[in-house]
Amino acid sequence: MKIKRAFCFSICAVFVLTSVFTACNSSKKKGSTETPTSGIIKISADQTFEPIIDQEINVFEGLYPTANIIPVYTDEVEAITALIQDSVRLAVTTRRLSQEEIKVLNARKLFPKEVKIATDGVALIVNKQNPDTLITMDQLRRILTGEVTDWKQIYPKSKLGKLQLVFDNPNSSTVRYAIDSICAGKPLSKNLNAQDNNENVIDYVSKVPNAIGVIGASWIGNKNDSTRLSFSDRITVMGVSRDDVAYPSNSYQPYQAYLAMGLYPLTRDVYIITTDPKSGLPSGFTTFVSSDKGQRIILKTGIVPATQAIRIVNVRENL
Structure with a gap:
């Protein structure tokens, strides 16, 4: 009897230890598992694209409930710095990495992938009381570099006085x-006004008659207009001309169609950059944003998706 009891006790002990070991292993695997559609990650993005990325995340997490993407909206410099320092494995930017940045990542055994997801427009906005809503690229360049500081220098009949140029973040x-693209590397005027983010720029311009705001095109849409053929009623969006004189016939506002056709002069590409070595959640989210569903979300924000076709309509009568 004693031998049998000892034998039974040994079997039970082995069974318990095996169960505990298996449970611990299972728990460890469950806690560390990340797939293209599950897990928890933090990403960084230029604040300009907050309206777009928020929508992409909401839909993605709705489709994949076990995925949790935490966006950190900041300036572009910080977004890329976080990627290079390996604080995040995905960043949304308007520029590709430099060769030096790629070398730094490669030295850490990280090999970045860059995917174009959209074409964005840089919008110029003015107060609703401002009657001067057309501008040339040459005039804009002289404003940015500080050569032009008063509205009368570009509109002799203007009564607005000193011009205030407002950006989101330095x-x-x-x-x-x-x-880089407007002033060809020349430094900007020291009298620029930074408002921290795009939403604050809109708010500032809506209250200050002599201001010009510079923001991303995805912020200017009328949220009540599903066609995206009208802009926010809080501000006026300027028409921009490539020529020396701004007339309605050759000036364009950042409508989606004009961005797609290359008629609006102030356009730029938008990229997702990932350093995901194991095809995890960053890769899965990138694939989603690049897919038909993800591109249709971008289409509805008023800028141009990289792969989704858009419908061209005539909107010139609004100028």
């Missing part, structure tokens, strides 16, 4: 775009 993608 390190934002719109500031970099202004320096």
